[in-house]
Amino acid sequence: MTENALDTPKTSANGRVATEAARRRTFAVISHPDAGKSTLTEALALHARAITEAGAIHGKAGRRSTVSDWMDMEKARGISITSTALQFPYRDCVINLLDTPGHADFSEDTYRVLTAVDSAVMLIDAAKGLEPQTLKLFQVCKHRGIPIITVINKWDRPGRHALELMDEIHERIGLRTTPLTWPVGIAGDFKGVMDRRKGHFIRFTRTAGGATAAPEEHIPADDAYDAAGVDWETAVEESELLSADGSDYDRDAFLSGDASPVLFTSAALNFGVNQLLDVLAELAPAPNGALAVDGTRRATDDPFSAFVFKVQAGMDSAHRDRIAYARVVSGTFERGDVLTHASTGKPFVTKYAQSVFGQQRSTLDDAWPGDVIGLANAAALRPGDTLYRDVPVQYPPIPSFSPEHFAVARGTDPSKHKQFRRGIEQLDQEGVVQVLRSDKRGEQAPVFAAVGPMQFEVAAHRMATELSAPITLEHLPYQVARIVDPEDAEFMNRQVSAEVLTRTDGVMLVLFSTPWRLEGFQRDNPGIKLRSLVAAADG
DSSP states (O other): OOHHHHHHHHHHHHHHHHHHHHHEEEEEEEESTTSSHHHHHHHHHHHTTSSSSOOOOTTOTTOOOOTTOOSHHHHHHTSOOSOEEEEEEETTEEEEEEEOOOSGGGHHHHHHHHTTOSEEEEEEETTTBSOHHHHHHHHHHHHHTOOEEEEEEOTTSOOOOHHHHHHHHHHHHOOEEEESEEEESOTTOOOEEEETTTOOEEEEOOOGGGOSOOOEEEEOHHHHHHHHTHHHHHHHHHHHHHHHTTOSOOHHHHHTTSEEEEEEOBGGGTBSHHHHHHHHHHHSOOOOOEEOTTSOEEOTTSSOEEEEEEEEEOSBTTBOOEEEEEEEEESOEETTOEEEETTTOOEEEOTTEEEEETTEEEEOOEEOTTOEEEEESOTTOOTTOEEESSSOOOOOOOOOOOOOEEEEEEESOGGGHHHHHHHHHHHHHHTSSEEEEOTTTOTTSOEEEESSTHHHHHHHHHHHHTSSOOEEEEEOSOOEEEEEOGGGHHHHHTSTTEEEEEETTSOEEEEESSHHHHHHHHHHOTTSOEEEOOOGGGO
């Protein structure tokens, strides 16, 4: 047998991995709350025929909630509280859509998701333009080099002028907009869009409640005036202005993060959703491996590796297990594989691998780079953990945000101290909150540390409903945390309006009542080294 013949099986296997990786489009939808993110997620699944009927906007009596929002609190409040994964085929591609929480209090969960995607869809409300949470998430994408597709949503409602929105995006975040579609009709009178690359008019027709895919008609440019009148003329004129200004699509500028393709939609009416799916299939980047902690790049056709970006329990009352979401970086995954947990060196058996579609799950037999695997019964896994087969690799850990809100958690039923302890441990492992402890407060009074106060609501709700260990929360008068060396901990505990606690990973944190207290202490005690927690949003 020749040397080339020996190489053939490996080369053939690598070719399959490369082919499957090239089909994947793994992206997140980011936005400010109430920009229509979950509605768009549902509309994408509807148009790809992954579901037959879209969930309606949240909070309407008698209407369905979206597939991606499964937690009771999400359904009641009409906001996304936790991230989730949806996978479905579209054309020749496999779409891995990671829905993210819109609320600023859950920025840490969104950041974890952004470590697992190859591109992002930035959703902007046509009436409100760029909003604070959108700006923060854009900065995270920019820091991570994630290409962005911009979607102007809610064009069926009164809003701002399209050219004004393009100017705002360029001026405020330095992103050159290159619209691929352009609205025919002002905001609030959405007739359809001009396809700027092909020149024709795509006319949309409403369906009852937007529950089914909106029919669309492709009308040649020569006939578009008869179909849309002066609105078509206006769209043509504005499109010509964009071209004269250098705002035509440039692939290199998009992939480098300098420019963003733009589309106009009404997710609630399912207008413009097909165009977004087509753009994702045609233009969004496929998986391209990842950098390991040692600076080397793991290519998609290297031996299997993946990293955990989220751990979630309580998705189904019939299943009391915990699911770790892992993004496949390289190689082929097959259910039953025995992998190595990089941080411990211990084997991890994948008998219970699952494909997750919102709250729904099914057995997963194989997966490829870009896919998200749901690993059930994953008590040993934490966000940021690496799994590999054959060739060791370690991916960078996921940084934690610096908490700004603190509260003592106490069980309300002393007879349930075991459930209380297990529940606190589970919330900590999932990253719902950071859990801090001290000898002074004791094991039955851990301190929750959070980026936003709504995290406390989620933690308390889950302790009561899922973990059968109701708690009370006593809010503490601290606003800022710093890492302190163990040898300085006793000195710090003697300071006014400060307290030292230890995080589960062994890091000691000193909490200060206000930023001014911290500044004053540092000015008076220059010999004490206090270090900032890594705030992921700041890079």
